[in-house]
Amino acid sequence: MTADLYSALFIALLAAFLGYEVISRVPVLLHTPLMSGSNFVHGIVLVGAMFALGFATNLVEQVIGFLAVVMGAMNVTGGYVVTERILEMFDRSKKGAK
């Protein structure tokens, strides 16, 4: 149990440094897509929400789990569509200039 928690903490530590390194290379120009893109990335919460609902055993857990999946799915699809739309615009604005 604790060994699991520790390996998870090691992974989290490395992920924090990786995140900082990768993200500091994103230009100011793309900070909005970075923000909505990372918004999409934490949409992985959907997987946890599915897990919570999938193992719900009583009505209260089912209701809360259901809400979690609805919100998680909104987070994922909304985050993706918004990011894609913004990046498509940057694509277009470059082509328009030529």
Added chain:
Amino acid sequence: MIDVYDPVYLVTILFFVLALERMSSPKTARSGIVYAGAAMLVATIATFFIPGMGNLWLIVLAAGIGGLVGFYAAKKVAMTDMPQMVAIYNGMGGGAAGAIAAVELLSNVGLTYGALSVAGAVIGSVSFSGSVIAFLKLQGWMRQRPITFPGQQPLNMTVLGATLVVGALTLVVAPSWALPLFFVLALGFGLLLTLPIGGADMPVVISLFNALTGIAVAMDGFALANYAMIIAGILVGAAGSMLTVLMARAMNRSIGNVLFGAFGAVEESGRPVEGALKPIEADDVAVMLAYASKVVIAPGYGMAVAQAQHKVKELSDLLEQKGVSVKFAIHPVAGRMPGHMNVLLAEAGIAYDKLFDRDEINPEFPSADVVLVIGANDVVNPAARRAGSPLQGMPILDVDQAKNVIILKRGQGKGFAGVENELFYKDNARMLYGDAQESVARLVAAVKKL
């Protein structure tokens, strides 16, 4: 049966990191997000195959509802309204994280994992209710000005303290009333925290809630022993924290000051400024522009409010046809979220290689013949360089160093900070009054006639 989900999650994380990596250039960014999207879809499908999963049709139904609502709302939203869209999706993620933690806490986990769930619940709930308030303010369904009342900070601190105490109680003693009360308090704290924050401070707040949701997801990941959630959550936490610090620094304020300062609520009485405002007509500005060799445009949120960006694009095209070099100076907090102004200008079709951030453009102002300040105020106020000004130390665009500065402004009001703008009174400054969109349209017409 083979456990398909773990290898799938591994690949998903790989694609998430690649997507962020590809965001280092506008050329590769779009393909990155498409890969990440595909990976997320596969991860979601793989989750159905976790042994022992029940309620499958309920999951499909819930995901269908959330997915459809999210999809249509995101397709429809205008680019100017992007910040509140990002805020609300971020809030949904926080809410989901809080709800997952609630289910965990209901099913008697041990003390360690319970504590992680409590942390996930607090952070997720604060992010949820806070983001909803941010959404309502940005959408204009709630007044944008800070909402303050006496004893606000002590109340907020009390609520936060009570949240943590009741949270600890749910873990140790677990009376049945504690869990609902715990969530009410956590949600209430997020609400109270966001009420006193004004519209122009939203870039900091949105970034902060983004980071918080990421961290809440990571906490849930610990509690569920799901590495994909841990890594993705921490990556977002890092991105959000970095943007929060960048935005706060761009306003020269600490994050604490943004959260607890209720900036813009107090009308600071700056010292009276010497000199007079000198109005100018569009025809005269058009002549200056057409015969300049270098023009810099400094847009602010006022330009977006007036929907003037398409007219601005027309003007810049026209000037370039006449051989004038046109560049755009973008202050980090020019919009309502990090990088927002770049998005608005790109949407209008302005090539992104003409957009320059503060550090790149500042050395160029002394050689600029004309600077057009469109709907920006505090970010071009030279008072920021003077000790004792409420804006002191805020990094600004040095537009006052240009040969001529034309300020397009609706009327004689002050900026968000409530400080008189000393730029407007300088000898090289002229005021072009009127709605930004109409003013730029008049400039376009006047330049065409030349």
